[in-house]
Amino acid sequence: MIAQEPDGEMPLDRWLAGYIRDVPDHPRPGVLFKDYSALLAEPRAFAAAVDFLAELCSRRRATKVAGLEARGFLLGTPVAVRCELGFVPVRKKGKLPGRTLSRAYELEYGSDVIEIQQDALGPRDRVIVLDDVLATGGTALAAASLIAETGAQVVSVAVLLELGALSGRRRMERDLAGVPLDALITA
């Protein structure tokens, strides 16, 4: 799939939104799943998304990128390399070795537990939480809470795609006041 490349007139978010397709009833009935596999498969689109998110890391003066398993790894690792920052994985329960901190949370279509290694971050770290999608905000809030428990500061939550109808931004403003939400595309 090749969506039209921006010609200087088309904004980046509109160009990249052309690579996202709606899949009804995935992974559960009633969920409209936003599939951006085509964006990952098109190197110019993928690179443009990574560049945008890397620029945010610099603007927020982050010292670490925390990526959320699994799709947050797809974006978080190239972004960390591009902005020359270390990457910290936030993983689903039971995957990380050693001492970990855990949070249970609910997301749009289920519930889960995420973990971070206890010594992955420290009080000097300014962390950008990087994920692909913000829907209800449950996942991002749980990650931010874990990061805060390590003593580090969360300087932004950055996503490729914000699903406006699911009110994640409002929830972040309420529960994570003062932490900006940066979204490349809002749908």
Ligand SMILES: O=P(O)(O)OC[C@H]1O[C@H](OP(=O)(O)OP(=O)(O)O)[C@H](O)[C@@H]1O
């Ligand atoms: O805002 P929320 O309602 O919390 O939803 C957003 C989360 O849902 C998806 O993760 P999922 O748990 O499906 O994991 P995956 O990345 O392994 O597919 C997505 O990658 C976000 O992390």
Ligand SMILES: Nc1ncnc2[nH]cnc12
């Ligand atoms: N509707 C959705 N599409 C893609 N990823 C999601 N993560 C949570 N809700 C989602």
